[in-house]
Amino acid sequence: MLRDLFKPISWFRRHRGGGMDAGSARGVEQGPAAPTEAVTRASGEQDGALHAYSKRMLPPFSGQLQIVECGDARALSMDGENWEIQFRFALDTGSTRADTNTAREKYTAVASITPAGLQRLSLHPVFATEVVARTIERLCAWISDSQLPYPASDRFEYWLLDRCEQKPLALLRSCADSEDFGKPMVRPVWAAMPASQMPIEDERDATEDYVPPVNARLESLVAQRAGPSPRAAWFDRAEATDIEFPTFLIREDWVQEEHSRLCRLYLDRLAPRLLMLQGLSSEDRQRLERAARANALEVDRFHRLYPEVLDRKMLNALCVEARIRRSAQPL
Numbered sequence: 001m002l003r004d005l006f007k008p009i010s011w012f013r014r015h016r017g018g019g020m021d022a023g024s025a026r027g028v029e030q031g032p033a034a035p036t037e038a039v040t041r042a043s044g045e046q047d048g049a050l051h052a053y054s055k056r057m058l059p060p061f062s063g064q065l066q067i068v069e070c071g072d073a074r075a076l077s078m079d080g081e082n083w084e085i086q087f088r089f090a091l092d093t094g095s096t097r098a099d100t101n102t103a104r105e106k107y108t109a110v111a112s113i114t115p116a117g118l119q120r121l122s123l124h125p126v127f128a129t130e131v132v133a134r135t136i137e138r139l140c141a142w143i144s145d146s147q148l149p150y151p152a153s154d155r156f157e158y159w160l161l162d163r164c165e166q167k168p169l170a171l172l173r174s175c176a177d178s179e180d181f182g183k184p185m186v187r188p189v190w191a192a193m194p195a196s197q198m199p200i201e202d203e204r205d206a207t208e209d210y211v212p213p214v215n216a217r218l219e220s221l222v223a224q225r226a227g228p229s230p231r232a233a234w235f236d237r238a239e240a241t242d243i244e245f246p247t248f249l250i251r252e253d254w255v256q257e258e259h260s261r262l263c264r265l266y267l268d269r270l271a272p273r274l275l276m277l278q279g280l281s282s283e284d285r286q287r288l289e290r291a292a293r294a295n296a297l298e299v300d301r302f303h304r305l306y307p308e309v310l311d312r313k314m315l316n317a318l319c320v321e322a323r324i325r326r327s328a329q330p331l
Contacts, residue, residue: 053153060191064276073135080148080304083113149305152278156181163227171249188232192219200269272298276305296321
């Protein structure tokens with residue numbers, strides 16, 4: 001169960017939020033560090049100022065990750081209740097070239113926080129045990145006293161463009177600073193949440209013939225709308241005030257009613273996660289709250305990260321329903 005709670009933590013290791021100069025228009029995606037590389041040293045200062053922020057988990061959008069940084073340590077959570085605490089260390093890449101820096105940084109888990117309490121993990125000898133213990137206690141105290149959700153920091157956005165109008169069609173990625181700004185994907189392709197992780201019921205699929213899941217059909221529609229040679233572009237949301245961006249991260253103005261219906265089904269199912277978005281209007285948030293009623297378990301899981309709740313009575317009822325349903329499940 002704990003492994004399932006921290007799947008987004010693996011995502012964060014792969015999508016760190018940095019890695020390219022802001023002025024560059026070309027590049028390749030940065031992959032994760034090889035897990036077999038040897039530890040060479042602990043890097044940087046362990047005691048530093050605390051910095052708390054959040055960023056969207058992409059691609060595909062699956063929530064708003066909460067992050068607390070303290071020197072070389074950080075704590076990550078996707079629901080505000082379960083956290084993983086990590087420390088940074090350096091890797092030896094094994095390069096013998098004189099012009100190559102052989103030290104590369106990576107994070108490793110040192111503790112987790114769950115409703116059951118704090119669980120410390122065994123440490124590699126490279127870490128100073130007292131420093132790690134002190135930092136874990138500091139992060140735990142901060143998380144306990146801080147107010148969620150943390151402010152969103154990923155103002156730089158990479159959008160797949162509509163083939164005909166060259167307008168933002170679907171959000172592919174985002175970053176918090178200029179390090180990743182301007183870095184394109186090898187091939188800009190939008191991915192929906194997989195049906196295995198987010199099943200979507202469609203009454204029209206009740207036939208004997210196989211019909212692909214709503215998720216896959218919408219993914220195909222977005223690809224068709226982007227065209228055979230898809231294009232994407234970076235935007236600074238603080239400056240791009242004259243551009244219309246899709247509120248729920250994907251365009252909803254489809255020509256065919258069937259396509260609009262599939263998009264609505266997808267967004268309605270994603271509503272418990274979309275409610276974590278910051279800056280939504282009251283009208284948009286009300287729409288998501290209505291749609292989220294069909295998924296009480298996910299609302300109960302993510303509601304701590306909702307920046308605003310319009311119908312508090314409805315939210316409380318859904319949380320009660322979720323806990324009753326969990327208690328009725330066999331161990």
